[in-house]
Amino acid sequence: MRKELEKYFRTDKLPHIWCPGCGHGIITGAVIRAIDNLKLDQDKICIVSGIGCSSRAPGYMNFYTLHTTHGRALAFATGIKMAKPELKVIVLTGDGDCSAIGGNHLIHAARRNIDITTIVFNNSIYGMTSGQYSPMTPKGAFATTAPYGNIDRDFDLCKLAQSSGATYVARGTVYHLPQLIKLIEKALKHNGFSFVDVVDICPTYFGRRNKMGTAVAMMETIREKSVTIRTASKMSAEELSGKIVIGEFYEENAPEYTEEYAKIIEKAQGRI
Amino acid sequence: MTAKNIRILIDEKACKKCGLCIAFCPKKVFISENGKPVIANLSACIDCKLCELRCPDYAIIVGGEEIEQ
Numbered sequence: 001m002r003k004e005l006e007k008y009f010r011t012d013k014l015p016h017i018w019c020p021g022c023g024h025g026i027i028t029g030a031v032i033r034a035i036d037n038l039k040l041d042q043d044k045i046c047i048v049s050g051i052g053c054s055s056r057a058p059g060y061m062n063f064y065t066l067h068t069t070h071g072r073a074l075a076f077a078t079g080i081k082m083a084k085p086e087l088k089v090i091v092l093t094g095d096g097d098c099s100a101i102g103g104n105h106l107i108h109a110a111r112r113n114i115d116i117t118t119i120v121f122n123n124s125i126y127g128m129t130s131g132q133y134s135p136m137t138p139k140g141a142f143a144t145t146a147p148y149g150n151i152d153r154d155f156d157l158c159k160l161a162q163s164s165g166a167t168y169v170a171r172g173t174v175y176h177l178p179q180l181i182k183l184i185e186k187a188l189k190h191n192g193f194s195f196v197d198v199v200d201i202c203p204t205y206f207g208r209r210n211k212m213g214t215a216v217a218m219m220e221t222i223r224e225k226s227v228t229i230r231t232a233s234k235m236s237a238e239e240l241s242g243k244i245v246i247g248e249f250y251e252e253n254a255p256e257y258t259e260e261y262a263k264i265i266e267k268a269q270g271r272i
Numbered sequence: 273m274t275a276k277n278i279r280i281l282i283d284e285k286a287c288k289k290c291g292l293c294i295a296f297c298p299k300k301v302f303i304s305e306n307g308k309p310v311i312a313n314l315s316a317c318i319d320c321k322l323c324e325l326r327c328p329d330y331a332i333i334v335g336g337e338e339i340e341q
Binding site: 001002005009014015016018019020021022023024025026029030033174175177178181203214215216219220 | 283285286288290291292295296322325326327328329330333335
């Protein structure tokens with residue numbers, strides 16, 4: 001590892017336990033690089049996660065970290081941000097953690113526009129418990145709990161976040177690394193609820209069961225399926241089916257929750 | 273930075289042989305030796321650092337004289 005990045009890792013905990021070719025290590029590295037590029041104060045960052053393969057990430061990262069219960073990362077993060085608004089709170093969560101178990105917390109954190117950056121490690125499967133389908137598993141894909149194929153319809157987390165009120169929404173992939181780092185940087189700089197959906201690979205449980213080949217083959221699939229928002233805007237719904245649209249979907253400046261709360265405190269105390 | 277100053281360090285202990293660096297190097301700098309990346313064509317390296325960024329195990333560093341073993 002690069003010397004200047006070592007301070008951001010708990011190097012005694014490395015190598016991490018993720019499988020060979022797992023994208024989680026790539027996303028964690030991208031988050032670290034984004035933090036380093038922005039020169040954020042390491043002691044003013046709190047990283048929160050729920051449960052799952054992805055949620056092990058904060059265990060390797062040398063910041064204030066909190067490993068919480070399943071799906072509740074955003075609920076704990078909201079508490080941290082309310083108590084210590086000066087902290088930069090980052091939530092690292094999996095697709096199951098964020099969209100299923102913690103789906104409601106995502107809606108309400110986005111609705112409040114609380115200044116939390118959420119990065120979703122979206123590998124389309126519950127990897128830690130050996131490959132059950134999640135809400136992000138594509139229709140027709142196989143999982144241990146969908147041996148004949150998943151009948152659930154495809155789900156778009158970015159659309160959910162945006163319609164819930166998130167003020168920065170973007171999607172990146174583990175293939176497009178320079179872009180991913182930029183998206184995470186932008187999300188970290190954003191004042192308000194920022195949401196980055198990262199299309200990830202799970203070669204062990206999703207890849208094997210769906211006969212997608214090695215991590216390299218899965219990456220190639222992401223490369224082939226990815227289209228930028230600009231290109232996507234010129235494509236029909238049919239052409240877009242099965243594609244991964246990447247880029248920035250939404251950005252707006254809106255009142256931030258902890259700032260609004262501070263105003264209420266002042267008002268209650270008769271200061272304004 | 274001129275090409276001859278580029279150095280690539282691979283941490284063999286950290287490498288899990290996923291092959292991403294070998295497959296996605298735009299200049300085919302690496303070859304596979306039982307799954308492990310071996311630098312076969314250093315002079316072709318353009319210092320894009322994509323292998324370093326994509327390595328899930330932080331096992332590769334690409335840089336100049338500043339990186340030490």
